[in-house]
Amino acid sequence: MAYQSKDLSVLAYANGFTLWHYTTADAATAVDAAGYFNAASTMLRTGDIIVANVDTAAIPKGGLFLVSSNAGGTVDVNDMTQISGTDSR
Numbered sequence: 468m469a470y471q472s473k474d475l476s477v478l479a480y481a482n483g484f485t486l487w488h489y490t491t492a493d494a495a496t497a498v499d500a501a502g503y504f505n506a507a508s509t510m511l512r513t514g515d516i517i518v519a520n521v522d523t524a525a526i527p528k529g530g531l532f533l534v535s536s537n538a539g540g541t542v543d544v545n546d547m548t549q550i551s552g553t554d555s556r
Contacts, residue, residue, distance in 0.1 A: 468493050470506055478518065485510075487517040489532075492524035495547040499532060504542040513537050517544065 468491065479486040491498060498521055504511055517532040530547035537543075 470503055472506060475507060485515045487515060489517050490520040490523060493521060495521045499544050499546050501543040502541055505540055508537055508540045508542050511537055511542050
């Protein structure tokens, strides 16, 4: 798949910082590739955080992406920091 604008939404905005939510069937490794969010380059700023649900069609995962750069229309996010681990109970 690819980035879908309908799946990116604002959760909170304050002091030039935006907290986003994004959901996708794509794997975290696809989402953190440079250029994945290029279509949203006019909205995303360096330092913004994206709370994400990824791999939603397989084994869903949740995590955080930090927008590490946005220059010349190319957006890059850091590797996902996964929120959850194994459910042992």
